[in-house]
Amino acid sequence: MKKRYWRCYVCNDVHYGIAPPELCPTCKVLHAYVEISAEEARKILGGGPDTALSREDFRAAIERFAVGNEFEVNPDAAKVDLLLTGIFENEKNHGFKYCPCRLRTKDWEEDLKLICPCNFPIHETYKGVKDGECWCGLFVRRK
């Protein structure tokens, strides 16, 4: 099924997916999403605030992302530092925060799977592995 764009008619949140959220996460209104075109979605998002995400912001974001999950950001600070350098180099040079330990294929859809954080819990380096970690080692199973 193909993903499409949806807009909350109350607060203008934009959602990209095969179906709209039942409950708008921002305004909490039920059944508030209506399908819109890609162009309309781009205009809404493009006109929004320019929320830059610095390296420190991203670091904080992945720490928050890991809270409540069974994994954590790798306690090895030097490794994380090197990975963050790669992630931001990739964003600067290739447009997205691609994993520095995998190569993009140039297939847009396929390469979305390489944006950090990726869906590593399904990968063989993590799933069912006691000391599992994502391929690059940014996230490790919480001890």
Added chain:
Amino acid sequence: MPRLVMFYGRECPHCKKMLPLVDKLEQETPARIERLEVWHDEKNADLMRSYREAIAPKCGNQLRVPTFINTDTKDAACGEVDYEKLKDWALKQV
């Protein structure tokens, strides 16, 4: 002598660990491995992509680094391994 290549990423911690092992391997054995960086060199990246069929089945269906490949036989090995395992793979090729 077959062409052995190591595809690596400059900011990949696994690659960083493997590079000194490749240096050691070259000092101790006749194996020679060409190191090609793929995130900052599009020519190298395209070369790695050209071996996708050989690499992906060994690398979780993706183009992961570090990857070692014999460009003649297309025998590929993927990921951070210890020195002995790297040596076994390399000596099998030469």
